[in-house]
Amino acid sequence: MSGIFITFEGIDGAGKSTHVQAVAERLRAAGREVVLTREPGGTALAEKLRELVLHAPMDALTEALLIFAARRDHLQQVIEPALQAGKAVLCDRFTDATFAYQGAGRGFDLAVLAELERWVQQGRQPDLTLWFDLSPEVAAQRLAGARVPDRFESQPAEFFRRVNEGYRARAEADPARFVRLDASGTREAVGQAIAAALQARGL
């Protein structure tokens, strides 16, 4: 069985974590070995970088470099070996998040991000990206009281509107890879849309 790389994307509170497990169970039931991971993070080194990125003040280039450094380690230590071994890798966020948060959200140079993407990923892209498209207002309502906000979650709604539009631009640039989910529906409706998308790809 060949490996498959699926990423989950969307603004904070869009519902990604809620659905990762169900996708894992579906793939396991179909006989696949599944690796569940996340970014920034997924290795000991990348989790240390995650702590810094989420909590230490820094400028935009430093932030982008740390995120891509974490990604490089994650790809080499976890993602690539799992894919070579024929496993399914489910990753809560990947490079589309960098284009959406650092690029569209913070206004960092997209051309520099594209160059870092090329260096770090050497052509590796997810096979499928599930984009949970949700308005910042609904996401904020869902998150209210749910958890302590990190450096990103404490941003104003306008920031998340830009981030969501950043995701839209990435999805429009690569429609074959992306599935846009209307994340404003019930958990059941979103789950059904995900199941349909997986089924359409023979998963």
Ligand SMILES: Nc1ncnc2c1ncn2[C@@H]1O[C@H](COP(=O)(O)OP(=O)(O)O)[C@@H](O)[C@H]1O
């Ligand atoms: N379709 C939905 N309708 C209402 N609440 C939801 C829905 N999906 C998720 N939630 C809730 O919204 C919050 C954020 O969801 P979560 O999956 O943690 O988002 P993310 O991982 O994208 O940040 C959680 O409290 C979750 O239980």
Ligand SMILES: Cc1cn([C@H]2C[C@H](O)[C@@H](COP(=O)(O)OP(=O)(O)O)O2)c(=O)[nH]c1=O
């Ligand atoms: C992967 C990635 C995440 N982020 C941000 C988005 C999130 O606010 C934060 C952590 O993501 P996430 O794992 O979704 O946090 P949580 O488990 O609290 O939902 O990192 C970036 O800014 N750029 C990136 O490239």
